[in-house]
Amino acid sequence: MASRSRVSLALRKTRISPASTSKLCRPLIQARYQSTATTEDTEGIAKGTTGTSKTIKFTSETYPSIKRNSKFPQITEEHVKYFKQLLGAESAVIDGVTKDATDDLEPFNGDWMRKYRGHTKLVLKPGSTEEVSKVLKYCNDNMLAVVPQGGNSGLVGGSVPVFDEIVINMSRMNQIRSFDEISGTLVVDAGVILEVADGYLGERGHIFPLDLGAKGSCHIGGNVATNAGGLRLLRYGSLHGSVLGIEAVLPDGTIVDDLSKLRKNNTGYDLKQLFIGAEGTIGIITGISVLCPQRSSAINVAFFGLESYEKVQLAFKEAKGQLSEILSAFELMDSHSQDLVHNVTKNKRPLEREHPFYCLIETSGSNSEHDNEKLEKFLEYVMENDIVSDGVVAQDSTQVRSLWGWREGIPECLGHWGGVYKYDLSIPIAELYDLVNETRDKITAAGLLGDTPDDPVVGVVGYGHMGDSNLHLNIATRRYDKSVEKVLEPFVYEWIAKRSGSISAEHGLGLAKKNYIGYSRSQTMIGLMKQIKNLYDPNGIMNPYKYI
C-alpha cells in the first residue's frame, strides 16, 4: 500500500490532510471483507422483516398472491431414492422427504437477509457437471422444479425456493481447474468462492476482475449467473467482457460446452452471454473461464467534501481525465448517509467540516510514486478550481480501510433503527441525485421524516458507484408504515422509467423485482426474453416464480 507525505505541501488553497486513524470507523473497517455481517445494498421494499427479528416469514406468506404451480408434483420417496443412488455420497443429499430434516434444510431455505424463506424438503449437492446434467434431466423428465443455489448471498431472493422447489447447491463443485499466468486465464468450477479464487490469483500476481462485499461466501457461478457488478467494474468492466467461457447445463441435461479460454473467438452466436445474468432460469452454470488482470501494487484512497452535486460531476470528469488509467473507484456519499453512519458509529469524521456531498476515490496502479504524483496533481487542480472543498488521503492500508468504511458501512448503519427501503438504480449521471432530493421532499411533505420516535422515517440517503451511474437510494425507517410505502410506490420506479434508467443496476430481478421489470423494459423486450426462457426451459422448472 502507498504512503503519502507530500500532499499538504502541494496544496496552497486549503488543507488536504492525512487521514486520522484515531477512532476512525473502528467498527466498520472489516465491513468490506465480510459477507453476511454487512447488509450491503439489500434490495426491494423492506416488509418489516429486516432488523433483529429471529423468525423469518415464509415467502409464501409475504407474497400471498404467488401460488404454487400445481404442474410440479410433490417430491416422493422414489425421487429421493434416485438422487441418492445417483449422487452416491451421503452428504450430497439433504433429505427432508423421507424424514424430518428441518434444521438441516433451514440454511438452504432462507436467505442471509432473513427476508425470504422457502419450503424445500430436498437439497442436492452434485459433485460434477455430469451429475448436474443427470439431476436436471431427471427433474425435467419428472417436472420437478429446481432452484440453483451458489453462496446464497443474493439480494433479491433469487437463490432460495418459494415453495418446495429442489435446491441444487453447487458448493461441492469447488475446484480451481487451471490458471495460465501468461494470459491470465482462470478456469474454475461454479462453486468456487470468490475470495478463494482471488486469494489464489493474488499469490500469482493477479486479481479476479470482480470484488464485492459478499466475497467471503459468494460463488463465482452465482456472480456470473447474476452478472454481479461490485467494486471493480469501473476499472475492469462487466462480466460480459471478462468472462471468456461458460460450461452450463440446460434443463434437459444438455451440457453447453462453451468453456473457451480464448480472448477472441468469432465462431457463431455468443450463447454464453445469455447465461450471464440469467439468474439460473435457463440452466445451471457449472464452470467459468475468466480473464484476470495483473494485481496492482499501489493503492491510494482519497476522501473529499464537496458543496454541490454539480461539483461532484466536475470532480468525476476530472478524475476520469487526470487519473485516467489508474482510477479504480469513484464512490458518492451524501451528507445524510454520512450523518447516519456517524450517528451509529460515533467515529471521528474524516474531514473537519461537514459538506453536502462526499466522494471516495481509489487509484490502483503498478508504480506507487507515479500514482501519488498523479493524485497530487489532481488534488491540487480540484482544490484550486474550487471543485472540492476539503479532503484527506490515506497514509497506509489501515487508513485505506477506514476511509472505505465510511462508504461501505452505510448499509449496515442504516439498518440500525429498523427496516430500510432500498433501491439499486441506474440513472443518467446528470440527474442521478435529483431522485434523492425529490424523494426526500415527498417524504418530508408527507410529514414522515423526523428525529422523534413517532416519525417513521429516520433519513433519506443517496450513495453508490458514481463511476457506473449506479445510485443506491435508501430510506431508513423506525418501523413498517404503509404511508411511507405509499409515497415511494410507484413514484421511484416511475421516475426511473421516465429517464430510461434501470430498476436493477447490479442486483438482478429475483423475486423482489419480477413484477417491476416493465419500468425498465418494453413489452417487446419482455416478450423476447420470454421467448428465450421458453426455448431453453419449456417446462418452466428452472427457478420458477422469479425473474420475468
Added chain:
Amino acid sequence: MASRSRVSLALRKTRISPASTSKLCRPLIQARYQSTATTEDTEGIAKGTTGTSKTIKFTSETYPSIKRNSKFPQITEEHVKYFKQLLGAESAVIDGVTKDATDDLEPFNGDWMRKYRGHTKLVLKPGSTEEVSKVLKYCNDNMLAVVPQGGNSGLVGGSVPVFDEIVINMSRMNQIRSFDEISGTLVVDAGVILEVADGYLGERGHIFPLDLGAKGSCHIGGNVATNAGGLRLLRYGSLHGSVLGIEAVLPDGTIVDDLSKLRKNNTGYDLKQLFIGAEGTIGIITGISVLCPQRSSAINVAFFGLESYEKVQLAFKEAKGQLSEILSAFELMDSHSQDLVHNVTKNKRPLEREHPFYCLIETSGSNSEHDNEKLEKFLEYVMENDIVSDGVVAQDSTQVRSLWGWREGIPECLGHWGGVYKYDLSIPIAELYDLVNETRDKITAAGLLGDTPDDPVVGVVGYGHMGDSNLHLNIATRRYDKSVEKVLEPFVYEWIAKRSGSISAEHGLGLAKKNYIGYSRSQTMIGLMKQIKNLYDPNGIMNPYKYI
C-alpha cells in the same frame, strides 16, 4: 506524442537506440489509416482470385456446391415499386430489376478484396429504423432474402450477396445521436463510419474503444455485427463489454429497443449480446450505444528483437506486469514476415541485426513522463535479463507510425507475389507459434517453398495480436497450386481443433468459414446456435448461405 531521450543512458548491456526515420517504412506509414489500400488479414483460402486480377469471379462459380434456395422468389417489378414508394428518395433504391443498372450495383455486389461477387439486382438504403423495420417485414412476408451491408470491409464474404439477395445498405443511417462527456456514452446510427465517430470523440477528449485498419470505411453497425477485434482490444476489451445498448430490427419487423445508455442494467437476459457477432443473420442493427474511454495524451512505441518464442512469452509477461495499466498493444512478428516486408519495401530495418522474432509494444497513458519512466524500467529489465536482444523506441509520431508500419504493412507486402493463404486463429499462447513452424516444415518437406519462380510458396509467416493470443498464419504464394492447399487442408484447422483454439479469432464466419465451424464448436453448440437462428429468422431470409 511522447519523445524519448534518456533510454540509451539507462541501458548498459546493449543499445536501445532511437528509431531511424530515414527511408523507414516509407510506403507503409499510411497503412494504418487506410482501409481498402491494405489487405490486413484477408481470410480463408485464396482461390487464385486475389492479386492484380481485374475480374472478380462470381461467388456462385467459385463455390458451385452452393445452390440458390428456390424458396426465395425472383424480385419483381411489384416488389421494387413497393420499396420505391416506401423509401421515397430516388437515391434510396438502386434498381436493376426494371432496368439495367449493373455498374451502379457492382460496388454492392463485390467485396473490396475482389474475392466474392454476388448477383443482386436491388440495393435499398433505408434512412431510419422504421424504414428498416418496414423493409424487413415486407421481405419476410414475401420470402425475399436480404444481405445487411455496412461499409463492406469484411474479410469473410459476409456482407455481399451470393445470388440475388436484396442488399440493405446502411450508409444513409449515419448520424451521431448523442454523446455524454461525463459518462463517455456515445449513441450512433449503425451506418456511422468508425473514423468519423473516433474523430468526433477525439474533439471531446475521448476515443472509440475499437480501432482497425478499415476505420475509414467500416460502419460501427458492421463492427458490432461482426464483433470486430482490432488494435485496442488488449486495453479496452471486446465489444461484448463496451457496447451498452443496441437497437435492432428482427426479420418480422420487430424493433428490439435495447439501446440502453446505462453501464449497469440487470433486468433480464442480455439479448443485445446475441446481435454482437451475429453477422446480420438474425436481424439488422440500426443503433448502438457504446462506452468510450478518455483519450490518452501520451503514446510510446518500442520495437524489439528476440531470440526465441519462449523469450517473446517472457517479454509479454513482463510487459503485462510492469507496463500494466498503460500497455495498449503487444504485437508479434516473426523474422519471415519482416524479411518479406523488407524485400518488398526495401526500407531500412528498425534494428541493425536480424532476429528470429520481433515485438512491437505500445503504451498509452495520461502522463508522458510516467509512461516513459515505466517503459525505460521495463526495457532495462528485459535487456539485462536477456529476454530481449535489441530494441528501438520511437522518438516522435512519425517514428511511431513507421514502427507500426513494420507490423501493419505485413498483409500488403505478402500479397506482392500473388495470392495469400490466410488464417486468423486463436491459440493458447504457449503453443501459438508452434503452428507456424509445423506448417513451414510441412510446406518445406513437400518441396513447395523456395526463391525461384518455380516454387509456389514464397514464405510461411506468423504475426498477430500476441496480447490476445491471436495469430495470423499467412502463406504467401506465387500462384494457385493445388498441392499447397493439400498440405494446408485440413491440417491447420485440425491442429486448431486439437488445442481448442478458434478458427476465426476476430474476422467471423461469413461465407468463407461457414463449413469449418465444426473445428471450433461442438455439434451441441452448433445445434444451439441453429435454434437461435430459427427462433429469430424462421424463414431464413437473413444473410442466407453463410454463418452456421
